[in-house]
Structure formats: structure tokens, C-alpha cells
Amino acid sequence: MIFREVEDRDLIAKARRGDVEAYNLLVSRWEKRVFNYLLRLVSNREDALDVSQDVFLKAYQNLPKLGNPEKFAGWLFRIAHNEAFSLLRRKSPESEWAGEPRPAASAHLLPLELSLAVESALKRLSTDQREAVLLKVYQGFKFEEMAEILECPVSTVKSRLYTALELLKTALAPAALGGEG
């Protein structure tokens, strides 16, 4: 007997018809990914949890407006992106919103543990660059999907991501090489 896992689109269709349990299952599937994306973006656990809650509530309220259920992931992360940036603007309206990249600080890298080194290197990126890395490397979105989520051209997405990768390459080289040895 073959068990076929219920697809997201089936759950979305049920949730649209008012099946709350179907939506709850959808939340269970996506909450960890959304939380981790927000955690890396806003760098605060409580804020990430609060924003995650808002994201799923807003998604539920706007579910009828979702055109193509196949694009649920991108749509959900777009809501998450908007909510996160709304919070960041409220918290620090003058900080880094000019979009200027911060210089990498590879000289001060402490490669005691690779995970901590990565976390530290990610924090040194600008918010836009970090978000590009989060969406591509950790969430696996395509450039076009990222452009939809971030509401910007693909060229901008690539520019942010490529700059971030260059900075990370420099910052993580000692840790990555150390981790290999």
C-alpha cells in the first residue's frame, strides 16, 4: 500500500474552504523554516517568534488572495520579509537602510566552532545581503522566486547575493579550512 503525503496545495485548498485543522497542519510544516529565516534576519529570538506568529496569522487572513497555491512558499516568505522589515524599520529607522554593505571583518574571525563562525559572519552582512543568503542558501529559492519575495529585479537579487558570497568567502575561509583539517 502506498501512502501519499498530503501536499501543501491540498491543505491550502481545504484551509480556503474553512478547514482550520488543514491550516494548522500547514503551520506545523512551515513554522520552523519561517522562524529560522526570521531569527537570522532580525537576530532576536523573541522578535523572531512574535513576527512568525504574525506571519502565519496574516497568511491565514490573506489565504483567499493567494493566486497560485504552488507559490505558497514564496508568498509566505514574502509576508515574512515584509513583517521582518517592518519590525526592523520600527526598531532602527536610521540604520543601514541606505543598503550600503558593511565591510567583512575576517581578521577577527574566531573559528572555534563553524556554526558560530557562520552565524557571526552572517551578522556582519547588511540586512539585504543576509536575507539574500538566507533565501537562497537556507531556503533554496530560485532567483526569480527571490525577486518576487523581495519585490525587486533579479539583477538586484544576484548583486546582493554575489556580494554577500564574496564577503562570506573571505570571512569563512579560515574557519572552513580549519573545519576540514
Added chain:
Amino acid sequence: MSCKSFDWKAYALGELDRPARQEAEAHAAGCVRCREELAALRLTLDALSALREEEIPQRIAFVSDKVFEPKWWQKGVFATLFSPNFAAACVIAAAILVHGFARPHTDDAQTQAQINAAVAKAVMEVEARYAEQLRAADARMTDMYMTTTGLVRQ
């Protein structure tokens, strides 16, 4: 093709289609510089993958949770405001009010006189009709009497 025509970041991130990948790989096979660049990128991406995923400290509240239920006063107010009975009562009350305010304002004495006149006219008409019916009945009785008498005489 020159090294600059290859997008190694797009390659490492899995954004190239099969023909572009094959072309890039063919170039890298004979280009040390591009191989080094690709190796450095892969090292960075491997390092990034070491970032541990955090567990969510508490589950996201479901829309079916108690926290999203309306408060008792919200329930009361909304239940009242959106019930069909309340809506119907509102419509009737509005109709009564509109009728009361929109009705032409007339003098009470004049109205009473008109009513009295109408009633008197109606009474007269009824009495006249009744008198006519009595006369007709009387005539029919007289005819029957005469007919009966005539038969007796014969």
C-alpha cells in the same frame, strides 16, 4: 570562451540549466583559475551549511487556539449585531420612525370633522339601503298576500 563569461556563483548555487552547466564544466576541466574559484565557493557554501537550525521555542499558536477566539463581550455584541432577528427588528423600527416623521402634519379638529362627515355619510348610505330593502320586502309581501287572497276567492 573566456573565464569571465562563466557565472560560477550561479553554477554553485544550482541556477544554471543543463547545457550551461555542461559548458561551464568543460571549461573548468581545462582552467585552473576557474576550478579554484569554484572550489572556494563550494567551501563557503559547505561552511554555511554548518549553521545549525534553531528549534522554535514554542509552537506557533494555531488559528483554532483559544487565544484567537473572540472575547465574551465580542461574542455577545457580534452575535447580537449580526443576528437575523436583530436585523429584522431594526428594519421594522426604522420603517415606523420614517412613517412617523414623513407623515403630513394636519390639524386635529379638521381631521376629526372629516372623519365625522365620512361616518355620517356612510351611516346615511347604510340607512337608505336598509329602507330600500324594507320597502322591497313589503312590496313582495303585499303581492304574495294579494295572490293568496285571489286564489281563495276563486
